[in-house]
Amino acid sequence: MKTLLEKILTKAIAGERIEAGEALLLLEKGNLLDLGFAADRIRQRIHKNETVTFVVDRNINYTNVCESACAFCAFYRPVHHPESYILETEEIFEKIEETIALGGTQILMQGGLHPNLDLDYFIELFRAIKKRYNIHLHCLSPVEIFYLSKKSNLSIEEVLQKLVEAGLDSIPGGGAEILADEVRQKLSPGKVDAKNWLKVMETAHNVGLKTTATMMFGSIETFTQRITHLEAIRSLQDKTGGFTAFIPWSFQPANTALGGTEKSSWEYLKMLAVSRIYLDNIPNIQVSWVTQGPKVAQIALSFGANDFGSTMLEENVVQAAGASFRMTKDEIINVIRDAGKKPAQRNTLYEIISGF
Ligand code: SF4
Secondary structure (H helix, E strand, C coil), X not given: CCCHHXXXXXXXXXXXXXXXXXXXXXXXHCCHHHXXXXXXXXXXXXXXXXXXXXXXXXXXXXXXECCCCCCCCCCCXXXXXXXXXXXCHHHHHHHXXXXXXXXXXXXXXXXXXXXXXXXXXXHHHHHHHHHHCCCEEEECCHHHHHHHHHHHCCCHHHHHHHHHHHCCCEECCCCCCCCCHHHHHHHCCCCCCHHHHHHHHHHHHXXXXXXXXXXXXXXXXXXXXXXXXXXXXXXXXXXHCCEEEEEEXXXXXXXCCCCCCCCCHHHHHHHHHHHHHHCCCCCEEECCHHHHHHHHHHHHCCCCCCEEEECCCXXXXXXXXXXXXXXXXXXXXXXXXXXXXXXXXXXXXXXXXXXC
């Protein structure tokens, strides 16, 4: 006779939706290999030909000044700190030119909440970039959009529309951490709450922008709060269909005020598998090689993930918190191939550009 856990996994493999309580049970009591097997079967149903995609892009962090001062963040600096910076527009142009020269198709631009950078700064910046370059602007997480809405006294929709007119193409799902305010109050009381993070995403989807969604787990949250997070993402996706991908990654404690220890690869793979099993309406689950390294990321391709994320020609935020993994495009291709999969470069909207 099947155990309750086996019944839940059988149901999920058959394409039936599982409930939040069942996902919690999987996280608490599930066997890692059983979860991985189920997640991989579900991935195979959605992505039939074993293709694993990646995007060639660069993260540009336009400023490290941030008013929010989140306890888990090693990247930000106060306004007058000697290490604080705002990138000159010319520097941003140079970074974009280098990205394009390396076959890049996307710029992921995010930064701190700088009190002197207002909506007009971003409108002018995006216009200037679009005038010069044919590049997809995947920019400004809900944290920044919400901040700009408050600063400019405009609605979230008005801010998004102005940014879209200026050239914004899609939004990264950063700043979600755990979408449960009990956790956010402790980790990041100065930034957007769960309700407004979701509101920005819903509004973005309604104005026609595609977005990703992330989860930073392994700090102070409970398993229940992790499932609350997954449930919030799944419910919004039922409503809008605007999320292209989900990216869980584990808290990196080095150089942060919060400190602590990093969760194990075992826990990462378990969380990844449960994400694939529970988020039955999100097509792409991305590995986080920048926090897990290439070897665990390769294994993650058998635990529900179908996307290797991006080449990240530049990455500063996670690196500041101690993650030092770097990978070139060729290394990514080899790691995917060695896992028995077919590497393919995609664009931001998950359309295949070329296979290898
Ligand atoms: S995580 Fe983002 S919002 Fe929080 S302090 Fe760092 S840069 Fe600022």
